[in-house]
Amino acid sequence: MGQCPRRTLAAIGVAAVLGVSACGGTTSPPAAAPTSSGPASSGPASSAAQGPWTWTDDRGKNISLPQRPQRVVAQSAAAAALWDFGVRPVAVFGPHKLKDGGRDPEVGEVDVAKVESIGNVWGEFNVEKYASLQPDLLVSGMYQKNTLWYVPPDSVATVDQIAPSVGVQLSGKPLVQIIENFGRLAAALGADPKAAPVVEAKNRFDAAGAALKTLAAAKPDLKVMIVTATPDALYVAYLPDHPDIKYWAELGLNIVSPPEPTESEDGFWEILSWENADKYQADAILVDARTQSMKIEEMAKKPTWAKLPAVKAGQLYPWHAAERYSYLGYAKVMEELKANLDKARDDLVK
Template identity: 85%
Template sequence: MATVPRRTLVAIGAAALLGVSACGGTAAPPAAAPAAPGSSASGSAAAPSASGAQGAWTWTDDRGKNISVPRRPQRVVAQSAAAAALWDFGVRPIGVFGPHRLKDGGRDPEVGEVDIAKVESIGNVWGEFNVEKYASLQPDLLVAGMYQKDTLWYIPEQSVAAVDQVAPSVGVQLSGKPLVDIIDKYGQLATALGADPKAAPVVEAKNRFDAAGAALKTLAAAKPDLKVMIVTGTPESLYVAYLPDHPDIKYWGELGLNIVYPSKPTESEGGFWEVLSWENADKYQADVILVDARSQSMKIDEMAKKPTWAKLPAVKAGQLYPWHAAERYSYLGYAQVMEELKTNLEKSRDDVVK
């Protein structure tokens, strides 16, 4: 983010109340992607009793943590990416933390379709979480993704104990799992919180996701020689994404895209990336480079000042496109990502790398 990858996704790749509703509508440390992948226990929700929201509510999250409360949570606070995913499935959080408001006051892409004018901000940047404000919202539940095993994203380590005393929390594992499984987990959680999985916007988003994936697969088959690399940067280093640790990139590889990636990640990053000095930024060659588009990440015009970057074939060919590293895990979110990716790759030459 300004410099950051995903554990820097994690750490950042180094915050008018609305109750949760089952409506039918819809700078962290430098580069590190979601921190190291962790094992996950399958999360599940017990079906609400006949009394609906008045019945007992249980859920086992991806830490293997069992949550059991007298009634279905109504007041949910969520990390921005989790809030965005839940929003697309029909849940309306009352508060968010993590990137959601840009410096100009606009909505950060990381918070998706969430109406930031109707949710309370608990913190907007890495390391910022206002525990007192969080407690004042009287939340029933906190939801956050996890890139590092058993570690809720964007909750400062020093605040964990205090946050745990306020309300139960649900963690959703975001690494080491297939993209579709993560999306499905958010859908299951939203349903358990009262959202309608058959609502028209949800069904339409799923159909759009399937269509976008099929179109990307067709394009990959038509352009087997098109080499694609995914990166993020800091002033000191270039981070090249390690395919197995990124659910989105791995999914695209399964669809047939020719992804250029390291044989192994840099050990100190806990996975996710190979870290290269800018002097060695030409280690890998690709026809197309997807660049981390997060607001905190190094911008392409800043990278252009690095001599080795400027000499890369994809850079000289102008085939640089955004990579939405912190996209919310919903069908709508990734349908949009894959549609944009297909459009960009369709117009790209596959003979840039000689």
């Protein structure tokens, strides 16, 4: 389904489904303001920032700069991951503010009042504002190979002329490896990988994973399915192409997955008409919690969906499809998932 996290929603109908928001600002903070996590100084370049800076990203692209980047602009999910590791971008693009002015979950812990916005909806990337911020580096995740998430294709050439970019592959790799890649990038940008908040988050992630593994062993018959939806179709997650879902399966969770994805999706999903929403059944269903996905109360109006055992039993729980790839982000996700599945019956389907 094209461009959205897990390759969904945007290509199904950007106008219909990717309705997410917009904001702006006036002053640009330093890329790496000091925090308790200990990233690089925001003042004059520290000694560590002197000399050449190099990085090879997941496109195989080699970036070489005279010194470590100080002014980083990042797509919201990438910004959220870097933030958890101690890096403070000067600006973000992609979902970060809700219509009510609140912080979009996709931007994690980023203080949206202290960063500039250069776009908050799909297809919106203010190139002029981006240039005015004098960025040293752009960072974005990639779901499609060599395609920076939320950078409009018709703006790529211009954006590349303003500052180099780093792409971090978000599919086709293990969950932990993607998190580690963001951690290494953050360290290269001046963050302290041994800072207390980072170490605590890693320990919390490990504990959450262990707890989920224990639950999976205790409830081997608990079948879990993951979906997202639009008014026209139900999308059932194809396990191998989602790093988080694959990780949970490796921990022992019994995931209901299509044998293969719909050909048009290039992986990630099997698309079902609402009339065929009962093709797969599970004891518990995780539903895409993003603002642009169809809401559970809207899905309830679809007769075939409403008859599913998990739906009738109220065993519907959130799936944080666009969670940032950091230890803190996924520690919270797995803690919530375990708490939800703890109370779920495992005898609804055979």
